[in-house]
Amino acid sequence: MAWADLAAVAASAWLALLLVPWRPWRTVERLEADPTAPTRVSLGDVTVLMPARNEAPVIGRSLGALAAQGPSLAVIVVDDGSSDDTAEVARGAGLASLSLIQAPPLPAGWTGKLWALEQGRRVVASPYVLLLDADIALAPGLVATLVEKARHDRLALVSLMATPAMSGFWDRWWMPVFIYFFKLLYPFRLANRHGASMAAAAGGCLLVATEALADIGGFGALRDAVIDDCTLARLIKARGAGGIWIGLSRSAVMLRATGFAGFWRMVARTAFTQLRYSYTLLAVCAAVMLLVFVAPVLAIIMGGGAAQAFGAAALAFMAVSYVPTARFYRQSPLSIPALPVAGIAFLLMTFTSALWYARGFRSRWKGRDYRRGSA
Numbered sequence: 001m002a003w004a005d006l007a008a009v010a011a012s013a014w015l016a017l018l019l020v021p022w023r024p025w026r027t028v029e030r031l032e033a034d035p036t037a038p039t040r041v042s043l044g045d046v047t048v049l050m051p052a053r054n055e056a057p058v059i060g061r062s063l064g065a066l067a068a069q070g071p072s073l074a075v076i077v078v079d080d081g082s083s084d085d086t087a088e089v090a091r092g093a094g095l096a097s098l099s100l101i102q103a104p105p106l107p108a109g110w111t112g113k114l115w116a117l118e119q120g121r122r123v124v125a126s127p128y129v130l131l132l133d134a135d136i137a138l139a140p141g142l143v144a145t146l147v148e149k150a151r152h153d154r155l156a157l158v159s160l161m162a163t164p165a166m167s168g169f170w171d172r173w174w175m176p177v178f179i180y181f182f183k184l185l186y187p188f189r190l191a192n193r194h195g196a197s198m199a200a201a202a203g204g205c206l207l208v209a210t211e212a213l214a215d216i217g218g219f220g221a222l223r224d225a226v227i228d229d230c231t232l233a234r235l236i237k238a239r240g241a242g243g244i245w246i247g248l249s250r251s252a253v254m255l256r257a258t259g260f261a262g263f264w265r266m267v268a269r270t271a272f273t274q275l276r277y278s279y280t281l282l283a284v285c286a287a288v289m290l291l292v293f294v295a296p297v298l299a300i301i302m303g304g305g306a307a308q309a310f311g312a313a314a315l316a317f318m319a320v321s322y323v324p325t326a327r328f329y330r331q332s333p334l335s336i337p338a339l340p341v342a343g344i345a346f347l348l349m350t351f352t353s354a355l356w357y358a359r360g361f362r363s364r365w366k367g368r369d370y371r372r373g374s375a
Contacts, residue, residue, distance in 0.1 A: 002303075002307070003295075003298065003299040003302055003303030003304075003307035003311075004299065004303060004304070004306040004307040004310055006291065006295040006299060006307075007295055007296050007299035007300075007303065007307050007308075007310035007311040007313075007314055008310045009291060009295075010291055010292050010295050010296045010299075010310070010311075010314040011296070011310050011311075011313040011314035011317060013291070013292050013314075014292065014314050014317030014318050014321065015313075015317050017184070017317070017321055018317055018320060018321055022187045022189040022190050023187075023189065024183050024184050024187035024188070024189070024190075025180070025183065025184070025321040025322070025324060025325070026189075026324050027248055027324040027325060027327075027328045028189075029188040029189065029192065029245075029246065029247035029248060030247050030248050030249065031145065031146075031149060031158075031160060031247045031248075031249050031251075032139075032142075032145075032249055032250060032251045033138070033139040033140060033141040033142035033145050033249075033251035034141050034144070034145045034148070035140055035141040036141070037141045037144035037145045037147075037148050038069070038070050038141055038144040040144070040148065041144035041147045041148050042072070043069060043070040043071075043072045043073040043143060043144060044072045044073075044074075044126065045126055045127045045128055045147060046073060046074070046126055046127075046128045046129070046130055046143055046147060046207075047074045047075070047076060047124045047125075047126040047128070047129055047130070048066055048073060048074065048075040048076065048129075048130045048132050048143070049076050049078070049117060049120040049121065049124065049129050049130065049131050049132070050062070050063075050075065050076065050077045050078065050131075050132050050133070050134050051078050051080050051103075051112075051113050051116035051117055051120075051133075051134070052077055052078065052079055052080060052082065052086050052090065052116075052134040053079075053080040053081060053082055053086070053112060053113075053116070053366050054082045054083060054084045054086060054366070055082070055084075055086050055089075055134035055135060056082070056084040056085040056086045056088075056089045057256070058134060058135040058255040058256050059077070059086055059089050059090055059093070059134040059135075060089045060090075060092070060093050061137055061255055062132070062133075062134050062135065062136060062137050062255060063075065063077075063090060063093035063095055063098070064093060064094075064137075065137035065138050065139075065140075066095065066132075066138065066143075067093070067094060067095055068140045069138065069140060069141070069142070069143045069144070070143075070144070071096070071097075072097070073097060073143060074097045074099070074126065075095055075097055075098045075099070076098075076099045076100075076101060076120040076123065076124070077090045077098065077099070077100050077101070077134075078101045078102075078103050078116040078117065078119050078120045079100065079101065079102050079103060079116075080103045080112050080113070080115070080116040080366075081103060081105070081106070081112070086134075087100060087102075099123075101119055101120060101123075103115060103116045103119050104119070106368075109223060109224055110223045110224065111223070111224060111225065111226065111228065111363075111368075111370060112366060112368055113228065113366075114219045114222060114223050114225065114228055115219075115223070117131065117219050118218055118219040118220060118223075121213065121218055121219060122218075124210055125210075126210060127209065127210055127211070128147055128150065128207055128208070128209060128210060129207070129208055129209075129210050129213060130143060130146065130205070130206070130207045131203060131205075131206040131207075131208065132204070132205055132206075133162075133203070133204040133205070135204075135254055135255045135256040136162050136204050136205055136252055136253065136254055136255065137252070137253050137255055138205070138251065138252055139250075139251035139252070139253075142249075142251045142252065143207075145251075146158050146160075146207040147207065149245070150207055150209070153243065153245065154242055154243060155242055155243045155244060155245050156208065156209045156212035156236050156241045156242025156243065156244065157201060157206065157207070157208045157209070157212070157232070157233055157236050157237075157242070157243075157244040157245070158206070158207045158208075158244075158245050158246075159201040159202045159203070159205060159206040159207070159229065159233070159244075159245070159246045159247075160202060160204075160205040160206075160246070160247060160248070160249040160251075160252045161179055161182070161202040161204075161246065161247070161248050161249065161252075162202070162204045162205055162249065162252040162253060162254050163248075163249065163250050163252065163253050163254065163329065164176065164179075164254050164258070164329070165253065165254045165255060165256060165257045165258075166329070166330075167257040168257040168258070168259065170257070170258045170259060170260060170262075170263045171254075171257050171258055172331065172332075172335075173331070173335050173338065173342075174258075174263060174342060174345075175254075175258060175263075175329075176325050176326065176328075176329040176331055176335070177322075177325075177335075177339070177342045177346075178263075178266075178267065178346075179248075179325065179329075180322060180325045181346060183325075185274065186198065186200035186230065186246075188200065188246050188247060191233070191244065191246055192243070192244065192245045192246065192247075194243050199230060199233040199234035199236075199237045199238075199244060200229075200230050200233055200244075200246050201229040201230055201232060201233035201244065201246055202229055202246060203228055203229030203232075204252070204254070205249075205252045206229060206232075208232070208236070209241070209242060211241070212236050212239065212241040212242060213236075215239055215241050216232075216235045216236060216239055219232075221235055222235060224370075226269070226270055226273045226362060226363045226370070227270050227273055227274070233246070248328060264349055264352065267346060267349040267350075267353075268349045268350070268352040268353040268356065269353070269363050270353070270363065271346075271349055271350040271352075271353035271354075272350060272353035272354045272356070272357050273353070273362070273363065275350070275354075277357055277362075279354065282350065282351075282354050285347070285350065286347060286350075286351075289343055289344070289346075289347045290344075290347075292314070292318070292343070293318075293339070293340040293343035293344060294340065294343075294344065295311070295314075296310070296311040296312075296314035296315050296318075296340075297311065297315070297340055298311075299311035299314075300312060300315075315340075318339055318340075319336045319337075319339070322335075322336050322339055323336070
């Protein structure tokens with residue numbers, strides 16, 4: 001195909017993304033903390049369940065933010081085999097309602113986070129459980145706001161995509177792009193729609209009805225899942241125990257800045273899983289990414305008048321699709337022209353994930369290697 005043809009296909013793809021009814025590039029699904037919500041919601045109806053593995057640098061701030069939610073909020077921290085001072089820092093956070101559980105050794109067939117969560121789930125007696133990562137801080141009133149949202153909309157699961165720390169290059173420029181790509185893969189509007197097969201969740205801040213969690217068999221139902229949050233949402237939605245909802249929020253903030261190596265590992269951890277460990281889908285993904293991100297740029301550089309026009313149109317449509325994300329995260333406008341570079345970088349991270357799988361690993365995370373066929 002000529003450069004004009006490739007650029008025309010790329011422009012058509014970006015235009016189609018802008019026009020599809022569910023508009024995955026928009027940021028309308030939002031939920032922010034209502035400071036008055038604790039006056040209407042009993043925090044005794046919620047238990048925070050926090051898995052923690054080597055989280056000493058951040059867990060104190062996360063627990064401190066929970067203390068500001070209200071005095072009756074129960075918190076369970078499950079120490080998942082930490083080799084640092086995670087447990088000591090948690091005990092010193094000053095939460096009177098804190099329970100600390102030491103997770104037993106990880107058995108075969110489980111991922112570490114889900115094994116830790118299951119230990120805490122077994123002792124939860126409240127109507128709701130808030131699954132919260134140890135590196136996320138919540139604004140005052142957010143826990144009660146989540147419960148109010150679940151009750152008002154009759155939801156079994158409510159989750160929020162936490163705002164990156166925005167304290168370094170990778171957080172400021174690349175984490176919002178990661179969230180943008182996540183929304184393209186899992187359109188929030190479709191995931192939130194009753195009856196739609198799409199299901200998605202953000203596991204860092206996820207409120208779930210305890211009964212709905214028990215109905216699916218607890219975390220044992222997804223014990224080997226690498227993408228555990230979306231798997232949980234799919235199981236609960238399929239069960240019909242209630243709706244699910246996912247949205248963005250500035251009221252949940254990641255505390256840990258993500259460096260280059262950490263960011264690469266974070267994406268590679270689940271990238272090939274998204275493709276169902278299929279090398280055919282990997283080839284298709286590579287072709288699509290090269291077409292929509294690289295072809296427009298090369299058409300402008302190497303093509304003639306029509307190729308340049310189509311290439312410019314593709315880049316313009318691409319930029320328009322990213323503007324809502326850039327605005328929500330208050331990014332510099334200079335982040336938008338960097339999208340083609342980001343797209344290729346994410347493709348390389350996907351290749352890394354596939355390489356891990358070829359070497360016998362489904363995923364690598366938190367110092368653990370999950371071997372292919374081990375679950």
